[in-house]
Amino acid sequence: MTTEKDLRVCEKGHQYYKSSDCKSYPICHEENKPKSGFLAKLSSPARNALLHEGIDTLKKLSLHTEKEILNLHGIGPASIPMLRASLAEEGLTFKK
Structure with a gap:
């Protein structure tokens, strides 16, 4: 089963792909830890x-x-x- 990933952009402008509804972008969240x-x-x-x-x-x-x-x-x-x-x-x- 293949899960399609959508291209998203975080608040800081980073582009990333995510297959779930979760809006978490790991790099930004690690910076805000x-x-x-x-x-x-x-x-x-x-x-x-x-x-x-x-x-x-x-x-x-x-x-x-x-x-x-x-x-x-x-x-x-x-x-x-x-x-x-x-x-x-x-x-x-x-x-x-």
Whole structure:
């Protein structure tokens, strides 16, 4: 099965091909990667998934269940232990 890729242009003018609806361009997202905090520990797709939902703090993350976060496009099972640990460092947990 062949997946057709569309030519796209990011906000900075970079051209790239993508087969999914995801608007992520790896080079630009790597340039915008935070230097510290829990978002810096995540892959670009996972970080972008959270930011797209307005989840930019651990407090906001704690308002969601693990299942809700796993349902976001870009979040995979490997992200959950890191997110759980980051929450625990601040005395927080995922919503039950």
